[in-house]
Amino acid sequence: MRTHFIAIGGSAMHNLALALHDKGYEITGSDDAIFEPSKSRLAKKGLLPQEFGWFPDKITNEIDAVILGMHAKPDNPELLRAQELGLKIYSYPEFLYEQSKNKTRVVIGGSHGKTTITSMILHVMHYHNVAVDYMVGAQLEGFDNMVHLTEDNDFIVLEGDEYLSSPMDRRPKFHLYQPNIALISGIAWDHINVFPTYDNYVAQFETFVSMITNGGILVYNEDDPEVKRVAEAATNPIRKLPYRTPDYFVKDGTTYLVTGEGNMPISVFGGHNLNNLAGAKWICQNMGIDESDFYEAIASFKGASKRLEKIAENKRNVAYKDFAHSPSKVSATTKAVKEQYPERTLIACLELHTYSSLNPDFLKEYQGALDAADVAVVFYSPDAVRIKQLDDISAEQIGSAFKRNDLIIYTNPEAFKEYLFHLKFDTESIALLLMSSGNYGGLHFDEIRQLMQ
Template sequence: MRTHFIAIGGAAMHNLALALYNKGYQVTGSDDAIFEPSKSRLEKKGLLPKEMGWFPEKITSDIEAIILGMHAKADNPELLKAQELGLKIYSYPEFLYEQSKNKTRVVIGGSHGKTTITSMILHVMHYHTIEVDYMVGAQLEGFDTMVHLTHENDFIVLEGDEYLSSPIDRRPKFHLYQPNIALLSGIAWDHINVFPTFENYVEQFEIFVNQITKGGILVYNEEDETVKKVAEETTNTIRRLPYTTPSYTVEDGITLLDTPEGPMPIEVFGAHNLNNLAGAKWICQNMGVDEADFYEAIASFKGASKRLEKIAEGKGKVAYKDFAHSPSKVSATTKAVKAQYPNRKLVACLELHTYSSLNPEFLKEYEGALDAADVAVVFYSPDAVKIKQLQEITHDQIAQSFKRDDLIIYTDPADFKEFLFTYDLNNSALLLMSSGNYGGLNFDEVKGLIN
């Protein structure tokens, strides 16, 4: 099958391109900029475009599928040519559904925890050499790509993102998968630029639950009141399996999970990660892995990339980075690190980087999010606000939103870096939370502060 990617360089798009190449498809693509690691990975397979830019002449009538990435605009020259020729144009999630419509689709949804839960499931399957297709939002240890597609595997595990599908398809991605088995981890208002009200945001999850195939299964976190309401009020004829955070203890910085065989040490920590683990267990059991085999496998799960990832540890010092940016995740992650290291000073740094977090109206949602930290630092770039064409936010607005008198706020990357590199981190845990990089922070240099 001949496929062409418009915006092949994205994290998700290039992984799908590699997966199709590995499946034997003829793959071409274009983009106006491609960065690492996408660039090297595409180049290795001969899929890197010879020159950057959009070339309508690449779009010919023998192309069987155009896959359109979110980075492209609706007036993209290649897209316009494809439309003119009447070619079949797919969004990323639409094409994944096409690839999996004859498989059992397992879709992991929720405002937070999606990547971790999907990663846990894949880790368990990999541990027990059970072959499944998948799409996950982080690079996993032991896996070559973030997307894997075959003709023969019975199951596909999909991370179900609620963000938009493509520039010409404004449906949330997870509305296109029609799961046989679904999980809902939590609902906390996000993507304010697309879903202007909380009610509008929740509605997307109601639609997701209603699209589970008849007789299918919904695994849901009943500790989240909104999730519980959505799950219990659906009229869809599905089986509902609630889960809660399992019992555990922390001893000398090691988390021990209560199991039928007694306390078991695990690599991940924090109430939110234990809650994720409970959801993953239900999914794995419904995919044919029994409880004892699940526990045996999950003991060695170290976490998904950038999800509460330990980047360095030295004598009396440790540093973590986390993708956390939504208020609920920031709060959960901060509490988790403090609970794991109760006798150390917790220095928690948060970069406001997303559209939602840089929105003056949304900022108030962060009240109390950093309360578990001994030292709380917020960094944001006024340039990022301008680039995103958002209303200017002030130092005072941030201070008032977090409701913390001793909050430290930086807007200059050099000032933030100076703070970090001159602060005494002895007997401390450093937590860096962001979906960005603090205006160019080199995390390898941060490791040097700890080691």
């Protein structure tokens, strides 16, 4: 099957291209720019476009399917040519559904935790040599790609993103998968540029639940009041399995999970990650893994990439980076690190980088998000605000939103780096937490490692 990717260089898109190539498909693609690691990974398989740009001549009647990436615009020349020829055009999630129509589809949804839960499930399956298809939003240890597709595997595990499917298809991605088994980890308003009100955002999860196949299963986090309400209000014929945060404790910097077989040390930490673990356990049990086998496997799970990822440590100090950017994620991650290192000074740094976080109307959602930190720092770039064509925000607006009088605010990348480089790692005991979906205007995490050597 010949498949052409419009915007092949994206994180999700290039992984799907690699997966289809491995499956034996003939792959072509275009993009106006491709960065690492996508560039090298595509080149290794001979899939990197010879030149960047959009070339309508690439679109011919010989193409069986066109997959449209999210950053391609509706007037993309290749897209217009494909429409002119009447070719079959898929969004990314539409194509994944086509690939999984005859499988048991396990879809992990939620405003937060979905990458970690999906990663936990895949780690357990991999540990016990259970082959499954999958799509996950992070690179995992022991897995070559973020997407894997076969003809033979019975299950496919999909991370269910609530963001839009494509420039042509404004439905949330997870509305297209029609899960047989679904999970909702949490609901906290996000993507204000697409879902302008809280109620509108919650409605997407109500629709997601309604899309579960008849006789299917909904696993839901009953610790989250909104998730509990949405799950219990659902009237379609499905089985509902609630979960909650299990008992655990922290001793000497190690988190122990309390189980029927005794106290078990685990590598991940924080109440939110223990909650994620409980959800992953229910899913794995419904995929044929019993509880004791789940515990045996999860003990060696070290976390998903960029999710509470330890970047440096010495006897006195530790530093983590995390993808957290929405208010609920920031709050949960900050509390987790403080709980794990209660005797250390927690310096929590947050970059406001997404459309939602830079929106003056959304900023108030961050009230209290950094309260668990001993020192709270916020960085944002006025240039990023302008590039996203948003209204200017001021340091005063940010300070007022977080409701923290001692909040430190930086807008200059060099000034922020200077602040980090002058932290007293040699004399104080510090836990440094860097939360961002960006890079603080050019911060290299190797520089943090060097500071702690």
